[in-house]
Amino acid sequence: KGVEEEQAPTVEEEDKGVEEEQKKSKKGKHRKDKPWDHDGIDHWAIQPFTKDDNPHGLLEESSFATLFPKYREKYLREVWPAVTRALKEVGVGCELNLVEGSMTVRTTRKTWDPFVIIKARDLIKLLSRSVPAPQALKILQDDMQADIIKIGGLIRNKEKFVKRRQRLIGPNGSTLKAIELLTQCYVLVQGNTVSAMGPYKGLKAVRRIVEDCIKNIHPIYHIKALMIKRELAKDPALANENWERFLPKFKKKNVARRKPLQAAKEAAAGGEGKKKKDYTPFPPPQQPSKIDLQLESGEYFLTEDQKRERKAAAQAAQQSKRVEERARQREAAFVAPKEDGKPSKDSKAQGQQQQDVKELAASLKRKAQQAGGSGGPGSGSDGKKGKGQGLDAFLVPEAKAGIQDGEKKKKKQKTQE
Template identity: 60%
Template sequence: MDADLGNHGKETEMRKPKHKGKHDKPKPWDDDPNIDHWKIDKFDPSWNESGMLEVTTFSTLFPEYRAKYLQENWPTVKRALKEHGITCELNLVEGHMSVSTTLKTRDPYIIVKSRDLIKLLSRSVPVFQAIKVLNDDMQCDIISIGKLVRSKERFVKRRQRLIGPESSTLKALEILTGCYVLVQGNTVAAMGSFKGLKQLRRIVEDCIQNVQHPIYHIKILLMKRELAKNPELANENWERFLPKFKKKNVQQKKVKSKEKKPYTPFPPPQPPSKIDLQLESGEYFLSEKRKSSKKWEEKQAKQAEKSAESKRKRDAAFVPPKEENNIIDTKKSENDKDEVEAMKKSLKKKAKEFSKNETHADITAESYIAKPEKHAKKKSRRST
């Protein structure tokens, strides 16, 4: 027993302690400026001459309205997949598409690309656009947005916000992120580079969850594009240059609360039935003949009322409109009377002034000159 313990102790001493990340050592090609680590090389079939060991198959369902389009364009899909050694099948009865590898398949990742292709086709992406996903530099992302919002009305409004008026917001996002975007139902299908898809996913989720409006993301992307043109700011943090948008509380419509009625333990009075109303009016005790005649009279009265109303509407088209000339004439006549009276007054005034001038004209200057009196002279001679 002691010997076993001694051997176990020797074994533990012989074992070297494990160091975390011991393989994360700098490699000689890490700092080589001639190597582009982000470059995606095109697959060469010589890298995998033996081919695939097992058959891999993927299948996906498609909606019924896509059946006719897929049937017409399936030869194009088949031709594109055949170049990469992939077989495809379209089942219109069960409504699904499937892709699988063959003995000629050399690229192990092409089956994943083929799976993305049939997913995009089922999400209403055009065939000639979806085939581009088979290229090495093109990736795809299908963003599910249906379960991010509970209310159906809010979901529709926010989805429309993402599209924008006349798809202007969607076009701006496509240009800035370099991705193809298609909003269809509860999903957003996108195709592009890894960087663009990451930006687009964040924008879509922020829009549907009401975190930030897409227009703010577009402004930030525009500023980043301008900053990228400056080589001096290539290795600096851009946070100080980017705008910071604060979320504003928009006042929502207040729901009108119903007025609470005072609590009463007794139930409300029962409304009167048809028989009770007949008993009140006395119709219940009338004979069948009298009831039918009364109904006929009421019907005739309603018809007469309706016919009178329709006749009044017909006659209204033949009633001449009121002329405004009479009002204008009366106004004119009143104005004319005022003018005539004013003229009379002015003429009377002028006539008075003229008569005064005539009286002054008869008086001559000689009448004011004193003449010698004869009687006075005679008296003076007598006095002498």
């Protein structure tokens, strides 16, 4: 009697217990222990593929071809023997066609790795995009992948494209070097493409950085985030946590645009720019339509030939104005500039010569007067003649002839009068 009687379970509790047992049995019905799969296995590790894994080779031949620019021809001819040897080791044939400017790779009977033809395709792509051959041959390794990022079509403005591409490289290549160190990838910017080589995770980061840079997002933001992630990865306590709270969040700032030049000048001068119009309750007058304007000018009644002639005449007049303007601009280049400041050596020498000529003329006049005055009393009525003879003594024959002609003309004029 001292022993307490146990209460019997109810019908509802029994039903619940049966249902739970059925659920458990269904959930683990097909689960069995797998001795080859345990927590110590790295499922992301890339297992090496050897010749013993596929001793029979491939059934069909696969091939890929790509074109290369003319300036790469000389370099490819030099390194092609090394490329051929590297591909021969993995059982892939290659061909360099200088006539068409193309490179071709294909599988052979000795090829055992089915994925190596994709690696060979990436190799010729990298070689055509100016990647050095020693670096491009590393793509044949199992842990190395390649990505060709096209950046030419992301932006239309050529000037902006060049500036943003240079921003990706950075001063002395510092930005590109930081990206390579943080992503463990090789990056080469060439023309309208960016060639990248490295692990899958790094290639994904490189593509995001490159595309965002061309879309006007500076690479330094991504570089900061990558540096923080690298430090967080070293802490095992944060391995399974969300890192969003540690990463920087950059907000877009709407920077006020610069004022136009005219508005800036008016603001500097103290003006208010455009004056506010007075409010009027009446609507503005209706603007004339295109047909109204044609009716006013008379163009509406012209035939197609007349309209064409009128348009050609207007174009010819505009072209003639442009030609005259260009001619004036070309002639302006030949107009000597005004000389300011101290006189040059040439001008000094010219002034000295003019002064010497003046002094010589004055001395000649003095000598002529002295010679004319010393004619003496015996000269009589021939005093003027003596004066002329004294002057002739200091003149050259051409000057004498000129003076005599001038005297003859004067005498003729006097006789006519």
